Amino acid sequence: MAALTRLLERLEGLREEYFLTNRAIDEDRKRKYKAAVKIQRWFRACRVRAYLRHLSKMVILIQKWWRGYLRRKHFREIVERAYFIKKQKFYNEMAVRIQKTWRGYYVRKYIHNFCALKKYLKAVSMNNELVRHELQEYAEMKENEEKMKDLKKKEKEKKYRARKMHYLLSTEQIPGIYNSPFRKSPDPMELLLRKSKPLTHRKQPVKSPFADELYGWPTCKEPPAFVTSLPLLPADRQKPQGPFRDPAEVLRQRYKPLEPTLRVRESMYSPPAKAREPTPREEWRNPIHDNKTLKHCFHQLLSLKSLEKLTPALGK
């Protein structure tokens, strides 16, 4: 029992002690737990960090290699493209050079051929000179013709006047006005007068009123109404020899009015005449009978032969 009371006394303190140690241990434990956690945490973090570092190093490595590969591939493509473009540019320039020379040559030779143009213009001006020259000659020829015509007219007039004034010719006794004795040789007018034949009295041209008549006989049907009497012949004319009929009678007979048949009287264009025209054609088209019998032919032959006998000479 003493132990128990001792223990019980100690128990009070034990409880407290127990409580305090437990509390200390508890707190220790919490502290130690926290420290352990901290340490562990720290260590794990280090590990993770190392792992991450490793990972990132690996990633960088992979990316480095991959990107290098990609870029090298692209670079090859770029180089190829640049090379191609460079070649293209070069070819283009050369093509431009060729085309330039060709086009210049072609245009200068065929389209805007300056030399040909110059030659052409020269030819044109030469041709123009020729044409001008010829036209000038033509104009001069025309002028000469006119002058010749004028001259001839003047000559004719002079000759006519000389013929009219033939009485101015000089005679044996009296010298004419153009043959003055003080001159060495007679005037040319004098010579002309000597050469020319004196004019006779000009007969009045008998304007026969039948002149038109004779020309227009098919269309006229009677003598012109303004003829009142016969044309007057000169009183002293030599009557033609022989038993000729009286001219008035002759004229009457000549101008007896024509009395043509109805068919002749109508003109070609009048309606009856035009209506008559188709009938011959119709006759040919639809004759009354076509059958030519032997008798018919015989008759025809006979008639022809008889005609021939009767008119042997006419044919020749």
Add this chain to the structure above:
Amino acid sequence: NSGVVCLLRPLLLDVVPSIRQTAAIALGRLADYDVELAEAVVKAGILPQLICSLPEENRYYKKAAAFVLRAIAKHSPQLAQAIVQCGALEMLVICLEDFDPGVKEGTSWAFGYIARHNPELSQAVVDAGAVPLLVLCIQEPEIALKRIAASTLSDISKHSPELAQTVVDAGAIAHLAQMIPNPDAKLKRQVLSALSQIAKHSVELAELVVEAEIFPVVLTCLKDSDEYVKKNGATLIREIAKHTPELSQFIVNSGGVAAVVDCIGSCRGTVRLPGIMTLGYVAAHSENLSMAVIVSKGIPPLCVCLIEEHEDHIKAAAAWALGQIGRHTAEHARHVAVANVLPTLLDIFVDTCSSEDLKAKATLKNILQKCTYLPALEPLLHEAPPSIMKLIIGQFSKVLPHDSKARRLFVTTGGLKKVQEIKAEPGSLLQEYINTINNCYPEEIVR
């Protein structure tokens, strides 16, 4: 007017033929004198009586009847229409087949006057079948008949291409072309006029006329002593030249341009006009042809024309022709400028009493746009109105930056000073040109 027509009317049906003839001649002379008398004759219903018995009559009556119809038809289209309506055309065609040349002449003259007025009447004449007979008339030996037949064909073909084609189909061109060398002046006038009326409508007709080998015979017509022969010859060449460059080329090759130039130089007045227009048309087609015109010494007569002539339309034509010559390249403009014609054109342009048409044609725009010949441009600087000034300054600004000698000349002749005096709105084209010119010179000179 005092009932004369009514008195004459029964005489037309008289038994005696000479009375009929004389009555017809009297009616013809009345109608010839005055329009109202002609209308009175038509209103009195004389025409049917006149033509009813025409085929059977003698040639004097036919001539008189043709005279009456022609006297009536010449006044107005309505009277001619009245003649056509009473069926006179068929009768006239019958007359045209007559043997007497006087009758044929009167009938063709009547046809000519009828066909002159408008295309419908011409078509009526053609429908009556007159054209082949007219072509036969042309081949007759009498000169007067040929003249009238040629003038009638010319009147028929002037209205439309179809009518001209009808005339061509009747084979007229060959006969007309054969008559060009004929010495009679009036005949030549009519023949040339007929050919030009045919050729003016279309390219094919013009080519047909050219194929009839009229060149170079036509050029002799340009040297004829008769003014109107020259005018009609020039008209024919103009109608041919205006269609295509090939035809113009043909004319140049046969020396036509030289002949036309000489013709212009020798005539005065309206007779020159077709020749001037020919040069304009030929030069308008292409620059080679324009150069050919310049080489044929075409510019001096045109300048003389501009200065001498008083009529506006001739001056306008000359200005137009010069514009056509000079507008192609700098070389052409230089030739025009060297001939010292630009001041004249400028004067015409500025002159207040010249007509609108003349002013429009005398615009130097065409020539100035290509002109790089500075000595000719200088005098214009001092007198030009603003619209022309712009062009001139523009030309200077194109040439001066490249040519040092020209720059020196420009300063010495006072052109730079003049340029400074011009006031232009900033930003306008004129200001730009002025700036370009000022930039060619160092600062001190500009100030």
